[in-house]
Amino acid sequence: MLKDISFEENPGEPLKPFEQLMACLPPSSAELLPKPYQYLMKSNKSPIIDFYPDSFTIDMNGKRWPWEAVVLLPFIDSKRLIDSSRNMVPDSLLTEDERRRNQLGDALVYTRDEAVTTTVPALNDRPNFGAIEDCHVLERKYNDTSWKDEHLAANAVLRPELLAGAIVPYPGFPTLRDAPVHGLTRRKLGINVFGMRSRYRTAVLQLDREIPMITSAESIAGKFIGTTLYFRYPFLQEGFVTAVSDTSVTVRGKEPARIWSVKESQTWKLKNDTIKRQYETGEGLTGSGGWNVPESEVTLSIRPLKEIQTLSDGSKVKIYARLEVEVPIVASIWSPSKPDPRFTNIPARLEKNPYRFGSQLPSPSVNIKSNRRSLRKSRVGTDIQRPASKILPDFTSSSTPKTGILPSPSMKNGMLGSTSTFSTFARPIMAQLQPKNKSRTALASTSCSSLRQISQRRTPSRGITVIVALAAACFANGANASILPDTDTVKKTHGQHSSLPSLQMRGGETNWKTGVFGDEEDEDFTGAPPLEFAHGTTTLSFVFDGGILAAVDSRASIGTFVGSKTTQKVLPINNHMLGTMAGGAADCSFWIRKLQAESRHFELAEGRPITVARVSRLLADYLYGNRNSDLSVGTMIMGYDELGPSIYYVDNKGTRIGGDLFSVGSGSTFALGLLDTEMRKNLNEDEAIALGIKAIRHATFRDAYSGGYIAVYVITKDGWKKVFSEDLGLSA
16 A cells, blocks of 8 residues: 555645644644734634634543543644735745744754864853853754765664663663563553553563562561662662561561551551552552562561762761651562662661661560460550640651551551652651650661672573572571661751651551541540531632623631631732632632742743733643642632633642633532523623622522622723622621
8 A cells, every 4th residue: 555655746845834833833822923923813804713713622532531532623724724824924024033934944964073063052041041062963954965865865764773882771770671570461450640540451560470488577577677678660769678577577677576466467468458559550650550569478668768968078878768668578679780879888877776767666576476365365556655745746757657557558638748659658646746865876888788799690591580589699698787886966857756656547447536446545535536628618700891800709618617707819910810719728829829920930031921821721730730639729810911801710630621701619509590690791891790799699698608798800901900899797
């Protein structure tokens, strides 16, 4: 079929640069083109205005979110586009610079030539795009090269070859050979890397199933605790091992093994299954998922490497994070064939007891030979000391629960920061802050030489997996880090630390009072239950003949509690743009203040006002990036710009919808009922104001969460102004 296609007859020519932009840009981006071309994209009298519809249909095609849908736009007829642009926009209407930019150029060939030294001038006066000094790139036109000759053109092809001298693998950048990858399969597993599960097949890396038998955590604890290894493949972050656990016991530091109770053992199994499943299906974050990890009955508690700190004398030390990551042993004993030299041979700065950092209370240690039955009968949490006084905890600290089990990765409300299994944060409910005690630090050499030696000796042709090699090395040579004499005092960078249990998910109901699994409670506990933050408001906006009207109430409530009756729910972004608040007052006001700064920055940088569409897009991008942060935002961005009046609704999930009429809040159903009845085209300003007042008043009379004052704003081409305010308490 392809041999029948020929490009020899009737060769065409590419569109000119401005014509190419007209073929792909929407009318809202017409300002990127010279003014004569803007007329063709926005004027109703344009012969090609049908290329640029104001509204269009989207085909969801079985998808869930609008941004996944197929947009049904009209096809661009290139012949009509060329005829219209060249007949209605002759070169005489363009400036000299615009005519130069609209020309078809020559194909250029760039080659590196050490004999050439040039300076590439800066594109503009901005500091981020300065001139390139000592550039060894030779630029030539294609017709000036030997490739223009037909018999030599066969050599002008791209060859996927590594340059001479390229280092493979590059230090610090692992390859598939650095992990025991057995194969690759494609199957449907519902991977989640963007906040939602995929419905398609995914390529999954299969780890080697032939791993050595590990009898128990107790038997290998001495070989791993106190050493460093790598995890989070393929990033291979370094970590310091603090504890080893399995279904029966947990061993932390140099303490004797502690036996799990029955409930703790069940919890550990559920957590281990969750971690394994999330290695495969992901956690809603890029870089997670896609690994089929073999069954493992042993997990490691690891403190990730946080930073390389330079001391006053110029020496460098490693600083490990004050939190722990729970990783299956089969997913953590990987060492790169070429470690990053920046991180090797650097001692670590550790606390006096790096296995229980912070002010944690030590959990009781139990001799492995003691009566297991009596331990199983004891209730969970008997080793927890109750506080003498209950005050708010320091949430900047991350402490390990006294039972040795990290909080469940799936419990978002019980954590700070990321909810990843790769980084779990314990969030205490109530805590007794302990006084700061200065301790001594120890500089430990965290380089596991036996690990590196085995890793460097390993070759791809060997049939032995990395796990076998590393385990054998550790078992044979030992891997305890050498502790040097005390030298300096550890700086308390995280303040005081909580000493009470974290709120944990243990495969069943959790007591919100004590964080203890089961029915037992502390009878002396007097704390209040969590608040249910139910928000309520009524905000609306619509377009009338000549501008936009915005009307809001002023009540701020938390459930049935009225926090304020005079909240300002309309905030200015600039002289021609406003934003409304619905949801969490702090969330909405923060992001609108952010838009104020972005608007001002754009005006200073570009010398022209920012458009409503751009502001709403910025807000939608911000909120989409924070969609898993439990924000509460439902705002309307409205304004009058060069395109006329515009309104966009944006919420905390990143949804962005443009329209002529919106109402947001608990009273919006009542307001919309009246607006749908009485709204009509070509309302003048006075009629629009009267309708907005009536709609808000009607909603506040029926919605218990709305009330306070009515505030009405009008936005026209001259800017925004407040035109009405009324105390609803005085309304009949």
